[in-house]
């Protein structure tokens with residue numbers, strides 16, 4: 224299997240690739256309950272993994288200033304981590320997650336990575352340095368604030384300590 228990885232700004236994503244991502248992301252999450260009618264934040268950039276020349280895995284990044292306790296933090300919100308069904312369990316999402324960590328190492332302005340996931344995926348993300356924390360994420364929808372029922376996980380690429388306290392991501396979820 225020949226693998227290549229691209230980091231692409233959302234505005235540079237070819238239309239055809241954007242359509243494939245949107246199709247496969249919708250399919251990947253069709254069984255995840257609790258998010259019917261949810262509005263999602265747009266991506267700022269994505270990591271795309273190609274296997275044998277085909278789009279096989281991808282993830283989405285939204286940059287945002289969020290509130291944690293009394294502090295404001297600039298973070299990279301990680302979402303839509305998806306590997307197409309035929310390409311799963313070959314380490315491709317893992318490659319994308321490692322590349323995400325590397326990108327953050329080169330971005331001192333992005334203090335943390337932040338994601339929400341189902342409890343069963345906590346061990347998986349932990350392998351890549353993510354840490355589960357107790358505070359639930361509060362996010363915005365058209366009608367007001369909602370609280371996530373998923374696990375909050377953080378990545379600290381620059382060795383900073385998470386400040387603690389209530390988390391409001393000040394916008395749509397990613």
Ligand SMILES: CC(C)(COP(=O)(O)OP(=O)(O)OC[C@H]1O[C@@H](n2cnc3c(N)ncnc32)[C@H](O)[C@@H]1OP(=O)(O)O)[C@@H](O)C(=O)NCCC(=O)NCCS
Nearest residue numbers: 251304305306311312313314315316317340341343344347
């Ligand atoms: C999760 C996902 C992105 C993993 O992609 P992948 O390229 O197969 O990942 P890797 O090959 O790097 O790692 C595979 C590991 O992921 C973990 N994993 C994947 N899906 C899992 C699930 N539903 N529950 C628990 N662990 C899971 C397992 O540890 C698995 O290892 P195993 O093969 O030894 O069991 C892929 O299964 C997917 O697209 N799922 C649907 C969308 C989704 O749930 N995304 C995560 C949102 S937080």
